[in-house]
Amino acid sequence: MRLLNRLNQYQRLWQISAGETQSTSVTELAAHCFCSDRHMRTLLRQMQDAGWLRWQSQSGRGKRGELQLLIAPESIRSEMLEQALNSGQQQNALALAQIAPDDLRTLLNPFLGGLWQNETPTLRIPYYRPLDPLVPGFLPGRAEQHLAGQIFSGLTRFVSHSIQPQGDLAHHWDVSADGLCWRFHLHATLHWHNGDTVTAAQLQESLQLLLQLPALQKLFSSVADIEITHPWCLTFKLHRPDFWLPYRLASYGSRLAHPQQPRVGTGPFRLVTYSRELVRLESHDHYHLGHPFLKAVEFWITPQLFEQDLGTSCRHPVQIAIGEPDELHHLQPVSNGISLGFCYLAQRPGARLSPAQSRRLVQIIHHTSLVQTLPLDENLITPSSELLPGWQMPEWPAEQAPLPAKLTLLYHLPVELHIMAEQLRLYLATLGCELTVIFHDSKNWDGCTQLATADLMMGDRLIGETPEYTLEQWLRCDPLWPNLLSAPQFAHLQATLDAVQRQANEQERYQALRDVFDTLMDNATLTPLFNYQYRISAPPGVEGIHLNTRGWFDFAEAWLPAPAR
Structure with missing residues (x-):
């Protein structure tokens, strides 16, 4: 990017005198810019033509001229950034943004939030960390x-305000009386993001690839085969009835x-x-359901910016601010709620x-009051005694049993569990119990080698659109359970889940699953700790934002009013 190189050279000139008029020679300027005298003369001419500076040379070899710098480099960079964004040149904009964190904060201010850029409604979200690759199957973040x-x-798919799965690539489905044959009838006008027509054979192949993943094998263990029984119909043949099947297929991992x-993909936005540094989505013109109102959504990721002050954009991963980081007081809370997901304590039984x-x-x-008095930001967490609303942990008579002399606690992210683990360690020490704390630096238990030996585990359980189904999926697929429970206990749990999924009646299925979790809480194998308070803030003019179960909002429903002319 030649303009960026020229701007960087101009920045060096500015640093000589902080913009003050100076008497200097071409040779001195060339030495400061690490270039030849000839190239320096070309740069001076180009910068003068652009209106950045005024250069008055003196005739004669070695004569000194007068250099007057007219525009601060930050102003030039901001103008170039706006031009790049307006013309859809995000990579050029990224290159322009590679500056010191404090300068970057100021530079990005006018371009975050909801804007019409080049007649295109665009939502730009500052984000506090790089995003992990989007791979098939389950994702931790x-x-x-x-x-x-x-x-x-x-x-x-799951939709807002409903716990029932709805049609997506399949406009409807039916199931045989014995629950062993499920037919999913596809839309006939599906398109991939590259413009190609979707075929049933491609979807069959994608499903078969998914089912090769170990976690998805567990989730779809009842599936015997997936057949194309019509050019627009996929048929699932099952070993045993599974009335969670439409829920499993609606999960983000499927x-x-x-x-x-x-x-x-085929979703409302294409990647x-x-x-x-940047994630950019653009609306999919051939999306088979309701078209998004936004044309583009961008995540501007500047981790170095937020190391010093998370409050500039994302005070916490569950509290998202869409807008100018230095002007949070202008942002308005548009959606908030207590998460159904929870942090938990698990104890190895027996x-x-x-x-x-x-x-005890x-x-x-x-x-x-160990949880209630955690030294955390106000309104971040809510102590909980329920796994889900109404799924209350048991009340036991006060226990005074002496604790073992030593215990081991293993935990993973989020960061609040750092504080929780230390609080618990200090408290147990007063009771004569030495707690060894081990941190697994991840958002889940994947790859954790100490799960099979720790006495206690603390982690975070995200909840999807149908809470009951998400908890069933957790018991089936999470590495926690086969490591926490003995082999006979885990086999009994899986057999119980197989019996639960045979229940065709939804309420009976929910109740049967609740009985499983009641048992886990009754024997203190599983205990809820706290929920998060999700919050989204946005600048005036960003509409259609409604908090979902993951603390985000459907990009396809957000919209920006047309600008006044």
Whole structure:
């Protein structure tokens, strides 16, 4: 990018005298800009033609001239950034933004939030960390899960204000009386983001690739085969009835990418750029459902900016601000709510802890204000004694059983569990129990080698659009359970889940699953700790934002009023 190189050279000139008029020679300027005298003369001429400076040379070899710099480099960079964004040159804009964090904060201010750029409604979101790759199957981060739902479609989907899966790539489905044959009838006008027509064979291949993933194998263990029984019909043949099947297919982990092009989907937005600095989505012109109002959504990712002050954009991963980072007071809370997802404590049953000791640990956490007094930001977490609303943990008589001399606690992100683990360690020390704390630096238990030996585990359980189904999926697929429970206990749990999924009646299925979790809470194997308070703030003029179960909002529903002419 020649203009950027020229701007960087101008920045060096500015640094000589902070913009003050100076008497200097071409040779001195060339030395400061690390170029030849000849190239320096060319640069001076180009910068003068652009109106950046005024150069009055003196005739004669070695004569000194007068250099007057007319515009601050920050103003030039801001103008160039706006031109790049207006013309859709995001990569050039990224190159322009590679400056010091404090300068970047000021530079990005006017371009974040909702703007009409070059007659295009665009939403720009500052984000606090690089995003992980969007790979098929389960993803650990809420932002990545949300993006997968915006870019890729499933045979079914979840929609706002409904816990029932709805049609997506399949406009409807039917099931045989014995629950072993499910037919999903496809839309006949589906298109991939690259413009190609979607075929049933491609969707069949994508599903078969998904089912090769270990976690998805567990999720779809009842599926015997997927057949094309009509050019626009996919038929699932099952080993045993599974009335969670439409829910499983609506999960973000079951969204389908092109079998040969894993970044190409059929969702409302197509992926244009996915880098450590910028993620850009653009609306899919051939989307088979309601078209988005926004043309583009961008994540501007500047981790170095937020290391010093998370409050500039994203005070916490669950509290998202869309807009100018230095002007948060202009942003308006547009949607908030208590997450159904929760942080939890799990205890290994029948190992170093007796049932009475396990119950006492739960009582220590919930009856000593240990959670309520965590030194965290106000309005960030809410202590909870329920897994889901109405799924209350048991009340036991006060336990006084002495704790073991030593215990081991293993935990993963979020950061609040750092504080929780340290608080618990200090408290147990006063009771004569030495707690060894081990941190697994991840958002989930994947790849954790200490799961099979720790006495206690703390983690975070995200909840999707249908809470009951999400918890069933957790028991089936998370590495926690086969490592926490003994082999017979885990086998019994899976057999119980198989019996639950046979229930065709939804309410009976929900109740049967609740019974499973009641048992886990009754024996203190699982205990809820706290929920997060999700919050989204946006500048005036960004409409259609409604908090979803992952603390985000459907990009396809957001919109920007047309600008006044």
